[in-house]
Amino acid sequence: MDTSGVHxxxxxxxxxxxxxxHAIAHIxxxxxxxxxxxxxxxxxxxxxxxVNMIGKKVFLTSGSITxxxxxxxxxxxxxxxxxxxxxxxxxxxxxxxxxxxxxxAFSEHAIWMESAVEEIGEERRTLLITELKALGKSVxxxx
Numbered sequence: 001m002d003t004s005g006v007h008x009x010x011x012x013x014x015x016x017x018x019x020x021x022h023a024i025a026h027i028x029x030x031x032x033x034x035x036x037x038x039x040x041x042x043x044x045x046x047x048x049x050x051v052n053m054i055g056k057k058v059f060l061t062s063g064s065i066t067x068x069x070x071x072x073x074x075x076x077x078x079x080x081x082x083x084x085x086x087x088x089x090x091x092x093x094x095x096x097x098x099x100x101x102x103x104x105a106f107s108e109h110a111i112w113m114e115s116a117v118e119e120i121g122e123e124r125r126t127l128l129i130t131e132l133k134a135l136g137k138s139v140x141x142x143x
Contacts, residue, residue, distance in 0.1 A: 026112040035068045040102040048093040
């Protein structure tokens with residue numbers, strides 16, 4: 001078996017692409033794009049956040065996040081509020097409609113994603129997650 005760094009990168013890239021395509025297929029069934037889903041999921045699990053913080057959480061530019069917030073605001077899923085500390089900062093929050101939508105959607109998504117990894121046992125998953133985290137930290141420390 002080829003265990004070179006190049007081969008590992010290619011295997012990881014292909015696996016990540018397959019998982020992402022699986023995830024996107026479910027999100028598309030919700031009549032939503034990945035960006036909007038990621039934004040709602042972040043607000044669900046992290047609470048209200050400034051627009052620029054959301055961008056960092058979901059790896060998007062401020063322009064892309066602003067567009068996503070605009071789309072979700074039109075659907076009635078989020079609201080923008082002035083920050084009490086700095087009126088230049090806008091805080092994005094889920095509405096009750098948005099919270100109900102993403103709670104249901106995320107529960108369904110978790111089941112969908114479980115189907116992608118169900119053949120890998122719990123012990124192997126734990127090992128894989130541990131090793132991938134270690135790899136990420138190691139590479140990041142190398143600069």
